Amino acid sequence: MAPASQVFIAVIGAGGVGKCFLSQLELLSKRRPTPTLALAYIATSKKALYSGDYAPIAIDHALSALASSTQQPLAPPQLADFLAAAPAPVVVVDNTSSQEVADAYPLFLRRGLHVVTPNKKAFSGSYALWRDIFAASAASGAKVYHESSVGAGLPVISTLKDLVETGDEVTRIEGVFSGTLSFLFNSFAPAAGGGGGGGSKWSAEVTKAKELGYTEPDPRDDLNGLDVARKLTILARLAGLAVESPASFPVQSLIPRELESAASGDEFLRRLPEFDAQMEEIKAAAEAKGKVVRFVGSIDVATKQVRVGLEEFDRSHPIAALQGSDNIISFYTKRYGSHPLIIQGAGAGGEVTAMGVTSDLLKVLSQIS
Amino acid sequence: MAPASQVFIAVIGAGGVGKCFLSQLELLSKRRPTPTLALAYIATSKKALYSGDYAPIAIDHALSALASSTQQPLAPPQLADFLAAAPAPVVVVDNTSSQEVADAYPLFLRRGLHVVTPNKKAFSGSYALWRDIFAASAASGAKVYHESSVGAGLPVISTLKDLVETGDEVTRIEGVFSGTLSFLFNSFAPAAGGGGGGGSKWSAEVTKAKELGYTEPDPRDDLNGLDVARKLTILARLAGLAVESPASFPVQSLIPRELESAASGDEFLRRLPEFDAQMEEIKAAAEAKGKVVRFVGSIDVATKQVRVGLEEFDRSHPIAALQGSDNIISFYTKRYGSHPLIIQGAGAGGEVTAMGVTSDLLKVLSQIS
Numbered sequence: 001m002a003p004a005s006q007v008f009i010a011v012i013g014a015g016g017v018g019k020c021f022l023s024q025l026e027l028l029s030k031r032r033p034t035p036t037l038a039l040a041y042i043a044t045s046k047k048a049l050y051s052g053d054y055a056p057i058a059i060d061h062a063l064s065a066l067a068s069s070t071q072q073p074l075a076p077p078q079l080a081d082f083l084a085a086a087p088a089p090v091v092v093v094d095n096t097s098s099q100e101v102a103d104a105y106p107l108f109l110r111r112g113l114h115v116v117t118p119n120k121k122a123f124s125g126s127y128a129l130w131r132d133i134f135a136a137s138a139a140s141g142a143k144v145y146h147e148s149s150v151g152a153g154l155p156v157i158s159t160l161k162d163l164v165e166t167g168d169e170v171t172r173i174e175g176v177f178s179g180t181l182s183f184l185f186n187s188f189a190p191a192a193g194g195g196g197g198g199g200s201k202w203s204a205e206v207t208k209a210k211e212l213g214y215t216e217p218d219p220r221d222d223l224n225g226l227d228v229a230r231k232l233t234i235l236a237r238l239a240g241l242a243v244e245s246p247a248s249f250p251v252q253s254l255i256p257r258e259l260e261s262a263a264s265g266d267e268f269l270r271r272l273p274e275f276d277a278q279m280e281e282i283k284a285a286a287e288a289k290g291k292v293v294r295f296v297g298s299i300d301v302a303t304k305q306v307r308v309g310l311e312e313f314d315r316s317h318p319i320a321a322l323q324g325s326d327n328i329i330s331f332y333t334k335r336y337g338s339h340p341l342i343i344q345g346a347g348a349g350g351e352v353t354a355m356g357v358t359s360d361l362l363k364v365l366s367q368i369s
Numbered sequence: 370m371a372p373a374s375q376v377f378i379a380v381i382g383a384g385g386v387g388k389c390f391l392s393q394l395e396l397l398s399k400r401r402p403t404p405t406l407a408l409a410y411i412a413t414s415k416k417a418l419y420s421g422d423y424a425p426i427a428i429d430h431a432l433s434a435l436a437s438s439t440q441q442p443l444a445p446p447q448l449a450d451f452l453a454a455a456p457a458p459v460v461v462v463d464n465t466s467s468q469e470v471a472d473a474y475p476l477f478l479r480r481g482l483h484v485v486t487p488n489k490k491a492f493s494g495s496y497a498l499w500r501d502i503f504a505a506s507a508a509s510g511a512k513v514y515h516e517s518s519v520g521a522g523l524p525v526i527s528t529l530k531d532l533v534e535t536g537d538e539v540t541r542i543e544g545v546f547s548g549t550l551s552f553l554f555n556s557f558a559p560a561a562g563g564g565g566g567g568g569s570k571w572s573a574e575v576t577k578a579k580e581l582g583y584t585e586p587d588p589r590d591d592l593n594g595l596d597v598a599r600k601l602t603i604l605a606r607l608a609g610l611a612v613e614s615p616a617s618f619p620v621q622s623l624i625p626r627e628l629e630s631a632a633s634g635d636e637f638l639r640r641l642p643e644f645d646a647q648m649e650e651i652k653a654a655a656e657a658k659g660k661v662v663r664f665v666g667s668i669d670v671a672t673k674q675v676r677v678g679l680e681e682f683d684r685s686h687p688i689a690a691l692q693g694s695d696n697i698i699s700f701y702t703k704r705y706g707s708h709p710l711i712i713q714g715a716g717a718g719g720e721v722t723a724m725g726v727t728s729d730l731l732k733v734l735s736q737i738s
Contacts, residue, residue, distance in 0.1 A: 152529075153711075155527065167393050316561055318690070335718075335721050336714055339695050342712070343710075
């Protein structure tokens, strides 16, 4: 394989992350003349833009051109055919959270198409899909990177891989993996200010977080813990555990059972105050011990236990001292001993998520050009 | 350049880091059959072991074979000649802290030899050497990585490079970069326990740190701040500042002027109690404001100011809350806003330093094989 002087980029998804990625790609293509980065395909779930002869799409006008395009997106098998016939290496950048696209990674990889993505679905779905993806990558040599699937641009996955590949023994991973739940508990039960201080009622905090745009449109999609469970599934697998799916370990939901069937997110929020006493009790129980409650995920590698839910922490613990909507991930390993390797910072947002995707793209480029 | 099925490794230095690296290399070569990792050269400052026909040295017996070898180490130009004639790609692993070896990197790189190292000297010496190294790498395509030159195995340099290369704007870098000074101040002026609590006299803390093996043989080599200044020089340059040398910005030394010329480390420690009142005063001044004092390095990218020395921090600040001999590095960037990306953990020690070297080696291997 000769070093490529040109690399084709196929972008799927043009939402918040997709738009930020395109602007980072534009900057990258200006800064690094070699290899030439040629945008050969861009699509949303409704539209696409591409040319049968792979003529590059101007990156700085890709979004407006896509908006006025009348082309339909190609289904994964057709997209794989189209891209595999390109006259240079191709990197598929999946900026969606689509299961359908994720399911196509083994196909893309078998056809020699590299994949970089923040999409958690492929790596936290069935273990069969996980194995299929990495088997396809090993067979064809095509690369697959997904740094932003956990902690957005924070170097979480690359660090875990480095620990494992250099022969360290990861014993435990623990952290706050949801920006939304970080924000909620840092406000609801702040570590600073002493017992009883700070924090409105739980339902008021959830409503505020939604108004600030920190939650999904229906806050239950954050409160059910599934997003955190997906991230834990990915890290556990990288640490060597054959976790079958995010449903194969205990995940505590913060949705009161009575509100699981509420017709809408708004209906849920309207009725949530009825259950404030429950969360108040949990908070008070922790405070009585001089602690604060946080929503965390943890992986105990030796006992193969993965769990997601509420835990109590001393006020001086780094997890208790977290601020805003930051994530924190602690790796306990044999080499690092009792003091973990800690990574902390914003774990959500278009720009930082796109940064993880762009740095993954750079990794692929360094290996093929 | 066809993917290499064999890669030669040349190891310089077999001290604490070198020994740990060899055991990680042994594990790596067993786990990853491709490419074959062949140890072609190993040397200390006094001895070497190599064969004119590049016959691989058994990694698991390399240290004992080296101990009984009668070969002299090759001077850098001869070493470059020897390695450049090898029938496969070569990675030079410099596990020394030798300026002479560091000065040879441009030569190695120009000859197509890849370099990975924890040696700070090359990257924190003259700016001319820095430019020479990266110019040589760009010209030949040979790779150079030095993750462990700052924060040992912590992903500090790779993260800073990712931020810069993906187009983020790093505005400020701040942190505790010395495990020794971290340990000293975490003990001398602990954040927990309230005003006046904890902490023996400064001289007693230094003596204890030396007894525990946390300092250099002469503790003044830690207290002069130069090691921190070297690390700041590296990070500032990666952030885009043309820092001429570690001597071109203010570095506060914790060595009392009167003891700079003490004949030995022991003599220094014997007389240090005479100056305890000075450190006690600095600690009390911070405590009077509800703060603690820490020895930090900071880089303000916009104003191009780099400084190393004592600063006061609120007790709830992550820098104040550090424990043991951990390092902490905070990256403030445009994307991450007011909440920095933080990396924390052990920043010294043979195993974790070697881990950074081994992960650098893996990066090189992924690009050439």
